[in-house]
Amino acid sequence: MNTAAQTPVTIDMIRAAAKRLDRHARRTPLLSSPFLDEIAGRRVWVKAECLQHTGSFKFRGAWAVVSGLDPATRAKGVIAFSSGNHAQGVAMAARQHQVPAVIIMPRDAPRLKIENTRALGAEVVLYDRATEDRDAIGAAMAAERGLTLIKPYDDPRVIAGQGTTGLEIAAQAASAGVTQADVIVCCGGGGLSGGIGLALEAEAPGLRLRTAEPQGFDDVARSLRSGRIERNAALTGSICDAIITPQPGDITFPILKRLAGPGLAVSDDEALEAMAQAFTRLKVVAEPGGAVALAAALYRADQIEGTDVIVTISGGNVDADVFIDALRRFGA
Amino acid sequence: MNTAAQTPVTIDMIRAAAKRLDRHARRTPLLSSPFLDEIAGRRVWVKAECLQHTGSFKFRGAWAVVSGLDPATRAKGVIAFSSGNHAQGVAMAARQHQVPAVIIMPRDAPRLKIENTRALGAEVVLYDRATEDRDAIGAAMAAERGLTLIKPYDDPRVIAGQGTTGLEIAAQAASAGVTQADVIVCCGGGGLSGGIGLALEAEAPGLRLRTAEPQGFDDVARSLRSGRIERNAALTGSICDAIITPQPGDITFPILKRLAGPGLAVSDDEALEAMAQAFTRLKVVAEPGGAVALAAALYRADQIEGTDVIVTISGGNVDADVFIDALRRFGA
Numbered sequence A, B: 001m002n003t004a005a006q007t008p009v010t011i012d013m014i015r016a017a018a019k020r021l022d023r024h025a026r027r028t029p030l031l032s033s034p035f036l037d038e039i040a041g042r043r044v045w046v047k048a049e050c051l052q053h054t055g056s057f058k059f060r061g062a063w064a065v066v067s068g069l070d071p072a073t074r075a076k077g078v079i080a081f082s083s084g085n086h087a088q089g090v091a092m093a094a095r096q097h098q099v100p101a102v103i104i105m106p107r108d109a110p111r112l113k114i115e116n117t118r119a120l121g122a123e124v125v126l127y128d129r130a131t132e133d134r135d136a137i138g139a140a141m142a143a144e145r146g147l148t149l150i151k152p153y154d155d156p157r158v159i160a161g162q163g164t165t166g167l168e169i170a171a172q173a174a175s176a177g178v179t180q181a182d183v184i185v186c187c188g189g190g191g192l193s194g195g196i197g198l199a200l201e202a203e204a205p206g207l208r209l210r211t212a213e214p215q216g217f218d219d220v221a222r223s224l225r226s227g228r229i230e231r232n233a234a235l236t237g238s239i240c241d242a243i244i245t246p247q248p249g250d251i252t253f254p255i256l257k258r259l260a261g262p263g264l265a266v267s268d269d270e271a272l273e274a275m276a277q278a279f280t281r282l283k284v285v286a287e288p289g290g291a292v293a294l295a296a297a298l299y300r301a302d303q304i305e306g307t308d309v310i311v312t313i314s315g316g317n318v319d320a321d322v323f324i325d326a327l328r329r330f331g332a
Helices: A011-021 A034-040 A058-068 A071-076 A085-096 A111-119 A134-145 A156-175 A191-203 A219-226 A252-259 A268-282 A289-299 A320-330 B011-021 B034-040 B058-068 B071-076 B085-096 B111-119 B134-145 B156-175 B191-203 B219-226 B252-259 B268-282 B289-299 B320-330
Strands: A043-048 A078-081 A101-106 A123-127 A181-186 A207-214 A264-266 A308-313 B043-048 B078-081 B101-106 B123-127 B181-186 B207-214 B264-266 B308-313
Touching: A011 A058, A011 A156, A011 A191, A034 A043, A034 A268, A034 A289, A034 B111, A043 A156, A043 A268, A043 A289, A058 A078, A058 A085, A058 A156, A078 A085, A078 A134, A085 A101, A085 A111, A101 A111, A101 A134, A111 A123, A111 B034, A123 A134, A156 A181, A156 A191, A156 A207, A156 A308, A181 A191, A181 A289, A191 A207, A191 A252, A207 A219, A207 A252, A207 A289, A219 A252, A264 A268, A264 A289, A268 A289, A268 A320, A268 B320, A289 A308, A320 B268, A320 B320, B011 B058, B011 B156, B011 B191, B034 B043, B034 B268, B034 B289, B043 B156, B043 B268, B043 B289, B058 B078, B058 B085, B058 B156, B078 B085, B078 B134, B085 B101, B085 B111, B101 B111, B101 B134, B111 B123, B123 B134, B156 B181, B156 B191, B156 B207, B156 B308, B181 B191, B181 B289, B191 B207, B191 B252, B207 B219, B207 B252, B207 B289, B219 B252, B264 B268, B264 B289, B268 B289, B268 B320, B289 B308
Parallel strands: A043 A308, A078 A101, A101 A123, A181 A207, A181 A308, A207 A264, B043 B308, B078 B101, B101 B123, B181 B207, B181 B308, B207 B264
Antiparallel strands: none
């Protein structure tokens, strides 16, 4: 039985995306520090996707979709629903292809995020969460202009783009002499985790996918445990809001179920402490949701196996206030 | 007249150091952001040496020296005078070669720096600035144990090691299609600047070395102007203290004089603002002295030529308090 054949995302799609991303996305470094090794009790390797264009891995998936469209379709432009990292990734990928991007955001989104997305050349369309239906607005615009919708995670093209991170992890781990390790990935809808899992399966079978989430919003961990899609009870209430989604995706979950070990979850304070460690020891900026995998490596060592652990820092788009709070409470 | 022949540092020494550093030092990324381009009015490329091992370029020079010693000499160990980035670079390079490192520090050095240097395996010897002569203490220990002294900058082996940064800049700039640009380097004693200048001269002659310093401590800029070594009037009083030295080095200055364009200088506030920009737009942590080159690119645009500018962020070892201050005052 070839279960891999059931997934609509193949390693060939990931490799093709990597070719299209070459010289456009950054090959982010795999960082380490003896001080982090000391805390974790094993060697810790950090894939710093916060250093990716627009400050998160989302640029990869967006670029993969835009670059893969046929020219006539691409020229009409793309559309996305997001007020966060996905918005910026889509805006920048579209701009670099010189095609229009429409980003639908709630009217109460932080002004800075709206401004940043506009500054990246996107047309930002605001809607009222209480009275308007964003899907209807988006569908009407997409139909009228022939825009291509780029979903944040549950799309094989997006998952293939995020999976290029996994190809790099496989190569960088091999360079560092690491062939057996848990690879802990910050997990929202599962696009990054699923893509990395598929890449590792093909190129570094000794590296095992693990997911990390905020405590209380661990829909993926619970879904992995029960074997079926479980929902989060709430969607707000964690500082790691950027990676909170209602439930694992219909496309991503079967991939995670097949490839991921038990899910990990950390508290908000542990995420903030990991941000302070990344500041002090790695000199990179992690956002709370982007720090949950590092937090799991540092503070859930008993749930991890092996002499090495690899983690993603999936993004670094954090307000100064939140970062100051992390340094104040946990900085050296 | 071959003036290059007068320098005791050659491009062959830099290339040999690069071979020894391969897979031991990090090839740090060359980062960029359209938001920084907007401020500077030209494309800005940032060589993020804050992501180097121990958080600064100093690891390169230290590794270059330790790895180049004959095995019998190396086995006896190395010694350095420093309470900052040089200390950590030497300690880590020695530890990875499994040889002893002695670091001489003033007794009133920050406790965290002493602890970090010890944690990297070095023997820290403290002296009293008021009553003891650090050179005498160091000389006695070096003689007794046969330790090799690693100076912070005025040593051809160290300059060659720092120059490997320049080889990477030359290659990364070519990859990005940049062949003409000013390359602004954070400058203390001139080891990094001199090494980068020599590497660019050989490998990317369209890239011109510039130095950046804190205002009021611009001994290099003044020395470049007068054509002879000028001293700083004071050695304290800037937040960029990590890159303040009494005067350019006897070995480094002739290199700078031959290769560098006019020196640039920025205020402490501009350095802090550049740190906040590096946080928001690049997701890296810069220390104040490590941010002066970026500050010059952003806030001294009228003194820079061309459509592109390349800068170093030379280090990221900054206390949380100082970083919080930068974000509070200049963060988005």
